[in-house]
Amino acid sequence: MEGEWNQIQLRGPNTEGLASCHAVTGSARKVRDNAADWHNLMLRWDKLSEDGFDVATNIVNIKRSQHEQLLVPEASSSSSSSATLQPSGAAELQAQCLKLLDIVEKMTAIVARMERLAASQQALRELEELRSGSAGGAAPLFHSWTTKQFEDASRLMLAAFSEELKLRRVISQELAHAATSDLSMVYLSCWLHQPCIPAQSRITLEALLLETGHRPL
Amino acid sequence: MSDISRPTLSALHQAFRNSFAALESNQRLWGSELAECSPLLGSLGNLAEQMRALSNVRVSSTPLGTFPKLEERLRFKLQEAADTVLEKLNEKMCRLQSARDAISNQVRSVMQLYEQNATSLDLQAVTERSAVTPSVADMLEWLQDAERHYRQQFLQRKVLLQTLRPNDLALLESLPERWKSLESPDGEQRITGNINCPKLETRAPPTLRCGTLVSCRNTLQSVIFPGAGVKTEEQNWNQNLLSRTEVNDADTERKTRDLKTLHQIVFIVY
Known part of the structure; x- marks a missing residue:
């Protein structure tokens, strides 16, 4: 598992260069690993988000076809066909909803890991402050950031993902109950475009990766 | 044909060869770039649909409230996504523009060559066609038709994209259809020559004078022009054609229709 989290360290082009010019031990080592974890967690999040979007689209389509089936027999006043078609559609809908809930559960696990990372950054800041005796730690660990800045970056990303997770919970619970197609569409586009995760959080991640040397400067 | 026209004609023919080759490669480039535009247009239309749905829903009274x-954040994200697509579309437009420019430049250089030598070419040399070589006038006309087609296509599409406004949802929604309506398969066919013409055997002159291409005559002539040519109508065209160098639209329309058969041959011969 740990190897998977740290996969970014293995494939960064200048990892070796950085390892040789910086003594990556202690706090710096920990911050660097955390940055890689942030990156990998976000990748996993994106993958789950993509899978979830497919499932959510399925749910909306099943709902729509059920709705049409309900309308057609009413018009032709033959209710027998709807009675036979309904259960299979309902079972499928149920299955897709469970899938979506499962994905949201996985996303919850990711956010829980992000929380641990943020807590770890806070602890690192406190440790460095204690060691140096000054606020925010003494010398920068890498190029220019203090431990305080690493902590702030983690907090910012955590806040965005926590809120997005809440939004996803609501969507996963309400999607199958959306009354109008417009509302379904809004749910879907919320899922797809992740409105609670601003572009800034991705930029912060890039900054973090640059600072820790995972990305070449 | 006078002796003075012969070297000029062969220079012109060489220029035509280059131009048609360039036209063909740019036509392919144009086609592939244009094909890559349609998924982008599709996603723009889809984004417009999402924006419309967002406008129709009162988010505050839903569980998302x-x-x-x-709502603002989602709208921002949607517009950001639309911006990204438009940016890609703009790149495509730049490539379309370069294809159009390449065609225009080719055609302009051939026209220039013709105009420089127009005095040394007599009427017969310019209008004479054979089984394997279309007349200089024909080929100039085809090139100009092609140039005009791509110029208009590009401008229409560019204007369409430039009328887009971030708050004009209806226009964005109708964009994919409008884009599609600009397609002109007819115009494209005239240039590629991928058509079957039923009037093939009723027309075209049997004479052949252009020495460089004589070798093709025997094979092509028997296949393409089995019947005797109808000469009178054609001579009228030639008279018309030479009365001005600039070709007007309605006229060309009619003439290209009749001449499109020969178009195919140009690709074969060159």
């Missing part, structure tokens, strides 16, 4: 400023 608990999230502060969700």
Whole structure:
């Protein structure tokens, strides 16, 4: 598992260069690993988000076809066909909803890991402050950031993902109950475009990766 | 044919060869770039649909109402996504423009060559066609038709994209259809020559004078022009054609229709 989290360290082009010019031990080592974890967690999040979007689209389509089936027999006043078609559609809908809930559960696990990372950054800041005796730690660990800045970056990303997770919970619970197609569409586009995760959080991640040397400067 | 026209003609023919080759490669480039545009247009239309749905829903009265400023944030994200697509589309437009420019430049250089030598070419040399070589006038006309087609296509599409406004949802929604309506398969066919012409055997002159291409005559002539040519109508065209160098639209329309058969041959011969 740990190897998977740290996969970014293995494939960064200048990892070796950085390892040789910086003594990556202690706090710096920990911050660097955390940055890689942030990156990998976000990748996993994106993958789950993509899978979830497919499932959510399925749910909306099943709902729509059920709705049409309900309308057609009413018009032709033959209710027998709807009675036979309904259960299979309902079972499928149920299955897709469970899938979506499962994905949201996985996303919850990711956010829980992000929380641990943020807590770890806070602890690192406190440790460095204690060691140096000054606020925010003494010398920068890498190029220019203090431990305080690493902590702030983690907090910012955590806040965005926590809120997005809440939004996803609501969507996963309400999607199958959306009354109008417009509302379904809004749910879907919320899922797809992740409105609670601003572009800034991705930029912060890039900054973090640059600072820790995972990305070449 | 006078002796003076012969070297000029062969220079012109060489220029035509280059131009048609360039036209063909740019036509392919144009086609592939244009094909890559349609998925982009599709996603723009889809984004417009999402924006429309968002406008129709009162987010505050839905379960999403608990999230502060969700509507604004989602709208921002949607517009950001639309921006990204437009940016890609703009890149495509730049490539289309370069294809159009390449065609225009080719055609302009051939026209220039013709105009420089127009005095040394007599009427017969310019209008004479054979089984394997279309007349200089024909080929100039085809090139100009092609140039005009791509110029218009490009401008229409560019204007369409430039009329887009971020708050004009209806226009964005109708964009894919409008884009599609600009397609002109007819115009494209005239240039590629991928058509079957039923009038093939009723027309075209049997004479052949252009020495460089004589070798093709025997094979092509028997296949393409089995019947005797109808000469009178054609001579009229030639008279018309030479009365001015600039070709007007309605006229060309008619003439290209009749001449498109020969178009195919140009690709074969060159």
